[in-house]
Amino acid sequence: MINVIDYVPGATVLHRLNPVTKLALAAAIIVATFLAQTYAALLGLFALTLALGAYAGVLGRLGSLLKLLVPLAVAMLLLQTAFMRTGEPVFAWITIDGLATGSKACLRLLGVALPLILVLTVTKLGDLANACVEVLHVPYRYAFTFTTALRFVPVFGQEMNAIMEAQTARGVEYDTKNPLKKLRLMLPLCIPLLVSSVGKTDATALAAEQRGFYLRSRESSYKRYPLVARDRAVLAACVALIVVGALF
Secondary structure: OOOOOOOOOOOOHHHHOOHHHHHHHHHHHHHHHHHOOOHHHHHHHHHHHHHHHHHHOOHHHHHHHHHHHHHHHHHHHHHHHHHOOOOOEEEOOEEHHHHHHHHHHHHHHHHHHHHHHHHHHOOOHHHHHHHHHHHOOOOHHHHHHHHHHHHHHHHHHHHHHHHHHHHHHOOOOOOOOOHHHHHHHHHHHHHHHHHHHHHHHHHHHHHHHHOOHHHOOHHHOOOOOOOOHHHHHHHHHHHHHHHHHHHO
């Protein structure tokens, strides 16, 4: 089962960037998306993320995420039009101001969600943790906790699918289109999933302790992550992106 945040190998410049530089690029796109006020800037930042994904060969992963986000964006648009009633009416309760506010909120939602997924698909989680420890001086336990949580996302998804398949074999119908009924069927699955997650957490903690987790320091990593010329160029582009977002 392929997860949307699994690493996709490649030899592009985006793959070869320092993991901290990739994080800075994602952060710059997100900050610029929040600061931007015009459709041109929001659409440009969104197109930039898709272009980077196509260049790195992970556009399919971003498309899978978009399929999940588009219904949420549509719901956000409807909520914004329901609460924003100022401006010239267009249809029913929908006004010009409501459409403008809602559409920009939708673009911000899509523009904020995709960059981090893009970074995760072109970066190994081990390199991400080690680079944060070396370059950003983040304590290793925090970096390890973050990357381990990301690793557990697909594991928990597989566990949930296995439990649902077992329950389906017993006659439980999870393909119902009634959201309330489906929620009622999903709630009992939380107990076995919680028990399984606690067991995996204990096993992971025991394995980490036996391997000297508490002895790990910034100097103990055998691999180094220097910032080279291409990283500095991308960091300068990150500053430019934020400035563009603030101006437009």
